Amino acid sequence: MTTAIGLGNAGCNIVDLLSKYPQYSCYKFDVGLKKTKYNFPLKEVEKLEDYEQKMPSPRAFLKNVSGDVLFIMSGGGKVSSCALRILEAIKKNKITVLYVRPELTQLSDTQATLERMTYGILQEYSRSGLFNNLILVSNSEIDRILGGLTIKEYESGINQTIASTLHMINVYKNTTPLVSTFDKKPDGVRISTIGVCDPETNEEKMFFSLDNVSDIDYYYAFDKGEIETNNNLLSEVKNNINEKKEVAKRVTYGVYETEYKQNYLYCIHSTSIIQQ
Numbered sequence: 311m312t313t314a315i316g317l318g319n320a321g322c323n324i325v326d327l328l329s330k331y332p333q334y335s336c337y338k339f340d341v342g343l344k345k346t347k348y349n350f351p352l353k354e355v356e357k358l359e360d361y362e363q364k365m366p367s368p369r370a371f372l373k374n375v376s377g378d379v380l381f382i383m384s385g386g387g388k389v390s391s392c393a394l395r396i397l398e399a400i401k402k403n404k405i406t407v408l409y410v411r412p413e414l415t416q417l418s419d420t421q422a423t424l425e426r427m428t429y430g431i432l433q434e435y436s437r438s439g440l441f442n443n444l445i446l447v448s449n450s451e452i453d454r455i456l457g458g459l460t461i462k463e464y465e466s467g468i469n470q471t472i473a474s475t476l477h478m479i480n481v482y483k484n485t486t487p488l489v490s491t492f493d494k495k496p497d498g499v500r501i502s503t504i505g506v507c508d509p510e511t512n513e514e515k516m517f518f519s520l521d522n523v524s525d526i527d528y529y530y531a532f533d534k535g536e537i538e539t540n541n542n543l544l545s546e547v548k549n550n551i552n553e554k555k556e557v558a559k560r561v562t563y564g565v566y567e568t569e570y571k572q573n574y575l576y577c578i579h580s581t582s583i584i585q586q
Contacts, residue, residue, distance in 0.1 A: 313336075314380045316336070316382045317339045317389060317396060319340065321381075321382040321410070322338040324473050327474075328477060337371070339389070340352060341389060350371050358388055361389055362392055362395055367399070375403060377404070381400075385424065385429055386412045386417045390424060407441050407443070408472075409447070429585075432444055433501060446501065451519060475517070479504060479578065489547075491564075492527065495525055495580060502578050504577065505577045506574075509574065512553075514577055523580065525561075528564070530574075531570065532565065533572065537567045
C-alpha cells in the first residue's frame, strides 16, 4: 500500500484518479475541501507566506501514514508554499515527490517566482537524500505528446495521463519480472521523469525534458501470447537496450507477462544533476 498525498488543485485531482486503484491510501490538502478523515481544508489567505505560517500542523491528520509516500503537487499556486510543512510531518517515511510543472508562460510574476523557488528547493532536497526520488513532469510536454487538447480536455487529459502511467510503473515495480537487469542506482541519482515508449519502434515520449540523463529503466509489458510464441523476443529487447547504452551510463530493463492484448513499454529517465 502506498500513501498518495495531493496538495493543491493538480495534486488533488491526480490523487482522486489514483484513489480508483486499491493500492493507494489517499489524502488531500487544498482550499475549499470539505473536512473529512482524508481531506485537510486550507484557509484562503491574502499573503503568500501566510499559507505556510498560519497552516495548522498536519501531524495529527497524517498520524496513520506509514510506508511509502507519494506526494503530488504543482508549482505556481499559493498553496504550494505549504509543501514543506506537510513533508516535514512525514519525513520519517520513504517519500517520492511528483512535481507537475505548469506552463511557465501562463504564470503571473508572483506565481513564476514561487514556482522557481519550489522547483529549486524540491530538487535540492531530493538530491541531498531527504526524498527518495523527485519525479518531474511538464504540462506542456504532455500536451505536446497528446497532440493538443481542447480547453475542456486539457486538465483532465494531462492528469489522467500522469496518473495512469505512474500507476502502471508502480505496478511493475512491485511485480516480479520474468527477466530483469534492474540494479540500485548511485546515491545521488534521485531526479527523474517518466514516459511511454512505442514497443515496436522504441520511440520515447518523456513527460519532462530531463538534461544529463545518466540512468534509464525500461518496463516491457508483453502479451502472454507474445511471451510464449516469439522466440526472438528477448534478443530484440537486448538489442534495443544495447542501442540505448550510447545515450546513458546505465540502462536496465525488466520483462513482464500481462493479460493485455497489447504490448506496453514504460520508461524512467534519471539524473543526479539539478535541472535549470
